[in-house]
Amino acid sequence: MQITVKLFATFRAGRFAVEPRTYPPGTPIVEVIRELDIPEAQIGMIMLNNRHAEPEQELHEGDNLSLFPLVGGG
Amino acid sequence: MERLHLFLKERADNDLLSWTAQFAAAEHFGISFAHVEEATLELGLLPARYQRNRQAISVVQQLRLFSSTVAVIGCGGLGGYAIEELARLGVGTIVAIDPDVFEEHNLNRQILSTPATLGRPKVQAAAARVAEINPAVTLVPIQIAYAPKNGNDILHGAQVVVDALDSIPTRLALAETCAGLDVPLVHGAIGGWYGQVATQFPGDDTIRMLYSRWVEGKGVEQQLGNPAFTPALVASIETAEVCKILLGEGEPLRHRKLSINLLDMEFAEVRFEPLQEAVGM
Numbered sequence: 001m002q003i004t005v006k007l008f009a010t011f012r013a014g015r016f017a018v019e020p021r022t023y024p025p026g027t028p029i030v031e032v033i034r035e036l037d038i039p040e041a042q043i044g045m046i047m048l049n050n051r052h053a054e055p056e057q058e059l060h061e062g063d064n065l066s067l068f069p070l071v072g073g074g
Numbered sequence: 075m076e077r078l079h080l081f082l083k084e085r086a087d088n089d090l091l092s093w094t095a096q097f098a099a100a101e102h103f104g105i106s107f108a109h110v111e112e113a114t115l116e117l118g119l120l121p122a123r124y125q126r127n128r129q130a131i132s133v134v135q136q137l138r139l140f141s142s143t144v145a146v147i148g149c150g151g152l153g154g155y156a157i158e159e160l161a162r163l164g165v166g167t168i169v170a171i172d173p174d175v176f177e178e179h180n181l182n183r184q185i186l187s188t189p190a191t192l193g194r195p196k197v198q199a200a201a202a203r204v205a206e207i208n209p210a211v212t213l214v215p216i217q218i219a220y221a222p223k224n225g226n227d228i229l230h231g232a233q234v235v236v237d238a239l240d241s242i243p244t245r246l247a248l249a250e251t252c253a254g255l256d257v258p259l260v261h262g263a264i265g266g267w268y269g270q271v272a273t274q275f276p277g278d279d280t281i282r283m284l285y286s287r288w289v290e291g292k293g294v295e296q297q298l299g300n301p302a303f304t305p306a307l308v309a310s311i312e313t314a315e316v317c318k319i320l321l322g323e324g325e326p327l328r329h330r331k332l333s334i335n336l337l338d339m340e341f342a343e344v345r346f347e348p349l350q351e352a353v354g355m
Contacts, residue, residue, distance in 0.1 A: 008333055008342070009268040010294050017338070042294075043287040051347050052283050066344065068333065070288060071265045073295030074152045074240035074305070 001025045003059050006066040011038055030055035044070035078103055078113050090122045111210035115140055124164055135321050140166040142320045145232035147171050147220050149196035151305030152262050153238030154185040159313040161204045161211045170200040171228055173219040183302045225251035234316050237261040242288050249274055249281035258319050262312040266298025267337035269308040273315050273326045
């Protein structure tokens with residue numbers, strides 16, 4: 001199954017901005033996060049196809065996954 | 075009142091009233107600049123300082139801004155710029171809330187900080203700055219930390235609240251307080267080259283969604299700090315949101331987040347469905 005992963009802000013460093021990636025069908029979001037070596041504690045929001053998503057949610061062919069780091073300064 | 079109106083009308087140039095005339099009216103009648111500004115706008119006259127607002131903001135809208143109260147929570151990087159812009163815009167009452175005093179590490183970005191204001195309360199500097207740039211605007215300085223237990227009191231009467239905080243858990247609490255008060259909250263946050271803005275209206279769950287994975291600690295700002303331009307930009311976008319909400323104009327950042335990346339110079343609009351609908355999938 002192919003999905004598109006979009007990384008925002010600091011998550012791009014040493015990784016990528018947007019990339020099509022291949023995973024076995026039914027892979028949960030958390031697996032992608034682990035594979036990309038993104039510490040879960042740094043994640044602010046996960047979006048799957050423009051909807052708020054949880055790490056346990058399973059991915060499907062053609063999904064768009066976006067990962068945002070926590071930004072909290074003022 | 076009629077004498078004041080006559081005084082103002084006599085000194086108007088078409089529909090513009092100069093600062094000299096406003097100043098003279100305040101002196102002559104022994105009234106505040108706020109009082110003069112209100113009378114001026116109610117007569118359909120525009121204080122000349124706002125003449126470049128025109129077309130964007132009419133005299134009637136300028137009166138609406140003057141009659142509005144906006145609370146700014148945090149008077150640091152974001153809050154300083156927001157206060158500056160709200161005062162220049164002509165928002166009549168700004169409630170500035172911050173417990174802190176200026177420290178040297180604020181000088182790289184916080185517009186209200188100068189070597190002379192080091193050690194002084196941020197809200198006191200805000201009051202002095204607003205009195206200097208627009209004496210018709212009332213700045214209410216509240217030198218305490220926002221907390222859920224004081225939120226209803228300090229936010230009472232505000233039509234819009236500006237999130238200029240530097241703490242994620244405090245933001246989450248503020249979002250709840252605003253929801254309880256039925257007040258829109260304009261959220262902004264920064265870290266290094268990055269920033270985000272979103273507006274939460276009553277009934278929305280935006281802030282909780284933006285930080286849904288948060289467990290503890292700070293965000294990217296902890297490693298990256300905050301350079302001068304990021305708070306200026308994000309606070310400006312927040313102020314534009316406030317202006318639109320007060321005037322009921324345009325399309326606010328509702329159910330969407332503006333994600334700003336100044337390193338790659340990308341502005342991404344991220345649309346999202348309301349949380350309650352997303353959960354029911």
